[in-house]
Amino acid sequence: MTLPVMLFAAGFGTRMRDLTRDRPKPLIKVDDCPLIDHTLGIARAVNPPRIVANTHYKPQMLADHLVPQGVIISEEQPDILDTGGGLRAALPVLGHGPIVTMNTDAIWSGPNPVQLALDMWNPDCMDALLVCVPMEQALGRQSGGDFSSDEHGRAFRGGNLVYGGVQILNPEGLYDIPDRVFSLNILWNAISAKNRLYCAKYPGKWCDVGHPEGIPLAETLLRQSDV
Incomplete structure (x- = not known):
């Protein structure tokens, strides 16, 4: 099974401070490779039918x-739409049915997180499957966990699992949200209320590269992975 992929690349990258003054965060290099190219490599490994990226800050550089590289651009202008609004705006080019979404500010070490999610995806009981990383395997994390899960894999708010930024999502519920600008958290809450929010626990390591301190951590992680 393959699904279309949405890359979130529209943000301002304010946590990166001066590093995003002259470029969008996805083009910051980690181990001499733009962050978004690390993400693209993971996406391409599962042969998706199409890859779409949303843009807003310094969009021409990203385009x-x-x-x-064959990525379709969904540019958000004049306003940035947040994750939920941005995903809904990109649905006409993503197509119908479930999709994979990926944040572009993380480095993974271990099995392909998209393939992990594809192998576990069950649309009969799931509307969202989030790839989550136990706190002890999450490098550069500057806050606590996001979720916990029960013995069936259903996800609940609060706990020691960090959302790693990769998920499979049934996007139909996006059309029920009246706001133009909104976070995917609103959709996740609605899905959770129906007991259809699940998580896949990642067995490898993950690094948050949303802040400058994450860059050397991620580069060390990549070099250890090559050994």
Whole structure:
């Protein structure tokens, strides 16, 4: 099974401070490779039918980098739409049915997180399957966990599991949200209320590269993975 992939690349990257003054966060290099190219490598490994990226901050730089690689751009103007609004705006090019979404500010070490989710995805009982990392395997995390899970894999708010930024999502519920600008957290809450929010526990390591301190941590992680 393959699904279309949405890359979230529209944000301002304010946690990166001066590093995003002259470029969008997805183009910051980790181990001499733009962050978004690390994410693209994971996505391409599962042969998706199409890859879409949303853009807003310094969009031409991202378009110049991504379009030659075959990525479809969903530009958000004049306003940035947050994760939920941005995903809904991209649905016409993503197509119908479940999709994979990926944040572009993390480095993974271990099995392909998208393949892990694809192997566990069950649309009969799931509307969202979040790939989550136990806190002890999450490098560079500057706050606590996001979720916990029960013996069936259903996800609940609060706990020691960090959402790693990869999920499979049934996007139909996006059309029930009246706001134009909104977070995917609103959809997750609605899905959770129906007991259809699940998590897949990642067995490897993960690094948050949303802040400058994450860059050397991620580079060390990548070099250890190559050994």
